[in-house]
Amino acid sequence: MSQKFYQEFKLGILGGGQLGRMLIQSGIDWNINFSILDPDPSAPCKSLAEFTTGKLTDYQTVMDFGKSCDLITIEIENVNVSALKELERQGKKVFPQPAVIELIQDKRIQKQFYKDHQIPTADFILTENKEEVLKRKSFLPAVNKLGREGYDGRGVQILLTERDLEKAFEAPSLLEKLIDFDKEISVIVARNEKGETKTFPAVEMVFHPAANLVEYLFSPAAISKEVEKEADAIAKKIITDLNMVGLLAVEMFVTKDQKVLVNEIAPRPHNSGHQTIEANVTSQYQQHLRAILNLPLGDTSIIQPSAMVNVLGEDGFSGLAKYNGLEEVLNRPGVYVHLYGKKLTKPFRKMGHVTIVDSDVERLKNTANFVKQTLKVTT
Numbered sequence: 560m561s562q563k564f565y566q567e568f569k570l571g572i573l574g575g576g577q578l579g580r581m582l583i584q585s586g587i588d589w590n591i592n593f594s595i596l597d598p599d600p601s602a603p604c605k606s607l608a609e610f611t612t613g614k615l616t617d618y619q620t621v622m623d624f625g626k627s628c629d630l631i632t633i634e635i636e637n638v639n640v641s642a643l644k645e646l647e648r649q650g651k652k653v654f655p656q657p658a659v660i661e662l663i664q665d666k667r668i669q670k671q672f673y674k675d676h677q678i679p680t681a682d683f684i685l686t687e688n689k690e691e692v693l694k695r696k697s698f699l700p701a702v703n704k705l706g707r708e709g710y711d712g713r714g715v716q717i718l719l720t721e722r723d724l725e726k727a728f729e730a731p732s733l734l735e736k737l738i739d740f741d742k743e744i745s746v747i748v749a750r751n752e753k754g755e756t757k758t759f760p761a762v763e764m765v766f767h768p769a770a771n772l773v774e775y776l777f778s779p780a781a782i783s784k785e786v787e788k789e790a791d792a793i794a795k796k797i798i799t800d801l802n803m804v805g806l807l808a809v810e811m812f813v814t815k816d817q818k819v820l821v822n823e824i825a826p827r828p829h830n831s832g833h834q835t836i837e838a839n840v841t842s843q844y845q846q847h848l849r850a851i852l853n854l855p856l857g858d859t860s861i862i863q864p865s866a867m868v869n870v871l872g873e874d875g876f877s878g879l880a881k882y883n884g885l886e887e888v889l890n891r892p893g894v895y896v897h898l899y900g901k902k903l904t905k906p907f908r909k910m911g912h913v914t915i916v917d918s919d920v921e922r923l924k925n926t927a928n929f930v931k932q933t934l935k936v937t938t
């Protein structure tokens with residue numbers, strides 16, 4: 560394959576959102592041809608590659624799409640796994656492997672995997688419906704999580720007191736102990752077919768309390784050497800135990816007594832790795848390509864400390880997006896704006912992100928705050 564360097568090679572991505580968009584951006588340097596499947600005819604990848612409008616969860620749509628590609632990857636987990644399994648059976652390369660996507664699609668199976676593999680995670684019980692949650696008063700305070708199809712915090716309910724039990728999910732879910740954490744961190748790890756693994760240094764995430772989305776991210780995380788080592792080892796163990804090829808983001812809690820617990824994993828480029836484009840030697844997107852093409856994994860070292868701010872649609876605005884404060888933000892040194900090509904904004908929609916790099920961590924935080932307060936998406 561290297562003799563052609565991908566000139567006649569077609570990499571299919573299930574999903575045409577911002578993650579796909581940045582993956583294409585990275586693949587252009589290697590002559591990779593991309594083909595995209597997404598249900599939204601105006602998805603962020605629309606005009607950047609061969610584009611098919613179609614449902615990611617439909618068996619036949621995914622089959623037809625997959626057959627026309629040389630290698631298939633994903634930028635979203637909610638895809639038809641049966642079709643991917645059949646494509647794999649027919650000899651198509653699918654990375655991450657369909658079995659891994661299937662496991663991750665269900666948080667209940669994910670949690671069971673951690674337990675079976677002695678990977679530290681919050682204690683949990685499985686519940687089939689609301690009635691079962693109501694019987695578990697003694698397990699509070701807890702977090703009720705939908706088994707399937709929850710994302711961006713939409714399948715997560717925090718149940719502090721008996722009164723909150725009303726918010727419990729009717730569908731198969733899990734009830735997990737509420738962790739009074741010190742920090743939330745993420746380690747992104749890559750693994751190629753040769754079994755080589757490499758982690759990015761841990762980053763620290765700060766969440767938006769109402770929207771449940773990452774609001775800021777700092778790299779590197781302010782954690783001890785011991786915690787860093789532990790988090791790194793856990794990420795490597797998970798990707799190896801899964802026998803997975805590709806990129807895996809491992810979201811973790813650092814507890815007040817400095818223990819590391821796995822929250823959840825995502826088998827693809829991740830929101831917590833955007834800053835690697837400017838701030839690390841190899842970006843998460845290039846690392847994903849290296850992993851799935853079985854190329855040597857790149858150096859993940861940090862070049863400079865960085866912060867990442869998600870640019871979310873302002874609350875109260877829906878319609879054609881307008882970006883306010885761009886010039887003020889771009890006037891500051893070390894500020895890199897990424898817009899995702901979404902025409903329409905709505906409250907808390909991810910419209911872009913900004914990475915800030917600065918060798919001075921205090922100044923970095925100040926600029927991140929300035930960016931947050933200045934760059935607003937309205938209509």
Ligand SMILES: Nc1ncnc2c1ncn2[C@@H]1O[C@H](COP(=O)(O)OP(=O)(O)OP(=O)(O)O)[C@@H](O)[C@H]1O
Pocket residue numbers: 681702704709710711712713714715735736737738739740743766771772773810822823
């Ligand atoms: N057991 C827990 N204890 C305390 N807080 C929790 C727990 N589980 C989840 N949370 C909080 O809720 C957030 C969202 O949970 P989780 O990551 O499981 O859901 P999600 O919908 O998949 O999120 P996303 O798609 O944004 O990553 C976590 O980042 C964390 O802040």
Ligand SMILES: [Mg+2]
Pocket residue numbers: 810823
């Ligand atoms: Mg999460």
